[in-house]
Amino acid sequence: MSNIIETIREKIADFQLQRQLKRQPHKASIHNLQTAETAGILYDACNPDNLKIAKELVLELKEFNIKSEVLGYIHKSKRDDNYIGDSVYSFACKKDFSFFYKAKSEAVQNFIDKPYHLLIVLVGEHIFPIDYIGSLSKAHFKAGKTDINNDMFDFMIELKNGSDIRELKKHILHYLSIINNK
16 A cells, blocks of 8 residues: 555656756756866665765765765665764755655755756666756756666666666766766
């Protein structure tokens, strides 16, 4: 029964999201690792290994003088004590969204409203709150995995079955280093 409710909830939320996206369409401007100055990183924080990968990405982007902010989504009603954020890392959970996934917390809304040069979405599967944040993000250039939400991304990486987000991170960095925006 709860799966049916969750499916209906996501369909209504997606309908509302699509209406909102029509009112504020995204216009991509290409950035690479040489032109970007800021990056937003979205990831699934339920897996502790994903935080390590996000931290590695922040360090790698720092080598290119790219200032990063990271938002991890926890698929729980509230954050545990081990999910404490700072100026670079913040976390969102179910209570940070309304029933139809509209952002309720200031941290999530600030992440959406920041005009990052790059938005990197490090997820391997569909997670609606992450899709919501990524779709509404004011980021100039959005990168992520194919088959998650192809309408959200300006640049997509297709991975072999069984690949993890470490592979996704590696490929995104590789291609962002060779993209020429002239």
